[in-house]
């Protein structure tokens with residue numbers, strides 16, 4: 071049974087009439103055409119579909135659209151402010167923290183959430199936090215260094 | 229044929245970490261992968277797969293599925309032209325796959341039918357409504373079963389075959405018996421290497437659009453657009469030119485996306501039948517349960533040494549579990565034999581390789597296909613021998629290491645080798661001599677080495693065209709357009725190839741636009757991304773094109789400045805000038821503009837080609853390297869922690885250091901998975917672990933500290949001296965870690981992967 075659901079995606083109000091059982095991932099990609107959020111498993115095991123819900127990282131493949139009524143969703147498309155990239159995006163570019171780039175949107179959003187919670191994370195904190203996100207290409211070291219660089223960029227920004 | 233060193237240019241684009249062209253799109257979510265694409269009226273496809281490993285199809289009833297509202301098409305094998313395909317076109321009897329099963333199914337997951345519907349859920353439901361009657365046949369799930377007398381024939385329809393061996397490969401060098409007679413130590417071991425998944429993060433996807441005039445466009449997640457184009461055209465019964473294949477961004481491949489696949493065919497076929505675009509997106513479960521995988525291989529290796537460590541002979545026998553179809557198995561069978569003889573000098577070598585059909589899901593090409601398995605065995609035996617002979621493992625390797633100019637008679641020649649230097653460097657960087665001798669309890673240090681090809685020379689695809697080709701267009705605004713079918717699947721070739729062209733023309737990378745991997749835009753042909761061929765082969769095609777551009781422009785500049793023939797014309801810093809009189813020159817843009825005028829309005833467009841000729845049977849160039857692993861084992865749990873990996877490797881000239889580092893780090897991750905955590909759990913041909921929960925890929929916490937050093941050699945056949953850096957690096961981690969585990973525990977792994985259980989059994993902590 072369809073239902074009207076109101077939510078905020080990348081700072082914009084969205085009214086969607088849909089089956090509340092559908093996943094947030096599907097609605098983002100199919101209905102809102104935000105295809106930057108990728109999927110590697112559709113079962114909560116790879117992190118490629120990570121988005122922020124009220125600032126918290128979530129696997130959007132495991133979240134029903136009905137659960138996020140009135141919530142604030144941030145996807146990879148909503149991170150940059152105009153032309154200016156988010157410092158985590160910039161750091162991923164500077165460190166070349168990806169190859170195929172398929173894991174990248176999920177990695178970046180999870181890293182954004184990490185740095186909101188721990189502005190000065192230790193290496194252990196970074197690794198523990200990022201552990202659910204799989205990258206098959208890059209083997210992680212560049213992702214970890216990108217997060218370290220982002221810490222600096224965020225400070226310089228302030 | 230091409231100018232390799234390019235002494236003209238002062239600028240240095242080669243050796244610089246030029247950022248990837250596509251990086252900003254990837255960091256902002258704009259990069260389009262196949263599954264992201266949508267077209268008006270698009271239908272969604274799903275596949276019905278066989279639930280049984282070996283059976284004759286008696287009847288298929290699609291009536292219920294077809295009449296489900298929303299279903300637009302249902303197809304089975306009988307609806308299709310029924311044309312077999314396979315990558316090894318040179319030997320048609322190896323082309324053993326139908327897009328959809330015809331008479332028989334041969335593994336659990338074999339594609340039987342396909343549905344196209346207005347949404348994916350309806351398509352899924354319709355698949356569930358198709359009824360298939362199978363007459364089950366006896367099935368075999370291992371090489372031993374497949375080769376046993378009376379074993380069921382998996383491909384009884386191929387007349388040339390007598391049993392289940394689909395292809396074999398022999399290598400005979402020197403007098404084996406006589407050589408073994410001289411040996412003081414002979415090792416004779418049997419190893420079991422297991423299958424693993426590519427686990428590229430992007431599941432396969434395809435979108436087919438019927439065109440006007442009976443033509444077709446296909447966007448597909450592939451490493452090899454040209455191969456897909458040719459094989460799709462032949463299975464559809466169309467001229468090649470009527471099929472356009474475009475590669476969007478690809479989320480990793482590692483060898484797993486280099487063939488025509490059933491969903492490519494079904495999307496195309498149903499798109500033509502319905503007149504609507506059709507898309508397929510595979511699920512992770514489909515990928516893990518039925519997707520291509522690395523070959524499980526049983527290898528028996530007998531190797532002989534003199535007391536002083538000199539290798540005298542090797543007898544290498546490999547049985548590859550190919551699963552139900554050949555896929556890239558024949559190549560893996562060849563490479564396994566080739567790499568059994570690599571790294572060291574074997575005065576006598578014998579290889580017997582057999583690619584065997586079983587009713588397991590088919591294996592295919594995966595990062596190094598055949599080589600990781602062969603070198604796991606060779607490297608482990610080197611470590612066993614070092615122990616037996618009481619020689620340091622690195623010294624034993626140094627004593628036998630291949631050097632530039634070495635050859636395997638009748639097989640291959642080594643045109644550059646930095647192996648000795650890699651061994652010396654890795655020993656120094658890791659502090660091998662001091663540390664290895666004095667490891668604390670439950671800690672170990674081990675070594676593993678590798679070599680790999682920079683593209684293959686054997687024309688199994690039977691292409692009539694050059695192996696690599698490109699087009700270069702130079703414009704009067706100083707920009708250049710490079711068109712090539714080389715496929716960037718994340719490794720960064722779009723960037724590396726621009727670097728090679730920029731260096732060669734003396735212009736900046738930013739002035740080069742690239743269009744790649746679209747069969748209607750780019751010249752025929754390029755065999756695509758596999759076998760670490762792109763940098764060397766496409767790089768050489770680019771140098772060929774650049775040479776032609778430069779010849780044209782040099783003429784113009786000579787005329788303008790009245791330079792006589794002895795003047796060399798240089799291309800650097802965006803200028804074209806007399807090398808010894810740099811003031812006599814003009815900008816690259818001006819030179820092109822003058823050329824266009826002088827040629828009455830023609831465009832300055834050239835094509836460059838490369839085909840390796842007279843380069844033996846294997847490859848124009850080999851990479852080499854050595855890696856040291858340091859590990860700790862928890863004696864109570866048997867859990868291995870890899871603490872540090874040190875690598876010294878020779879990939880020739882490093883074109884882009886950042887890209888090479890990325891390859892190394894990714895390779896270590898994949899190598900760790902191979903040796904420690906990844907394994908398919910199989911029961912009677914069925915893959916039981918089909919999610920990332922129980923198919924365990926290394927994650928961030930599994931990564932060791934990484935140190936590396938590139939030993940730069942100059943490969944005469946490579947563009948600017950470069951050779952491969954993408955696959956070979958995935959090889960040494962497994963033997964290095966296994967050696968370290970032995971040093972720490974006394975457990976010598978001859979059956980991958982290493983598990984805590986195996987360690988505890990070996991150390992007596994766990995009883996049978």
Ligand code: FES
Nearest residue numbers: 112114115117131
């Ligand atoms: S797609 Fe959501 S976690 Fe993998």
Ligand code: FES
Nearest residue numbers: 169173205206207
């Ligand atoms: S960059 Fe390919 S999966 Fe991470």
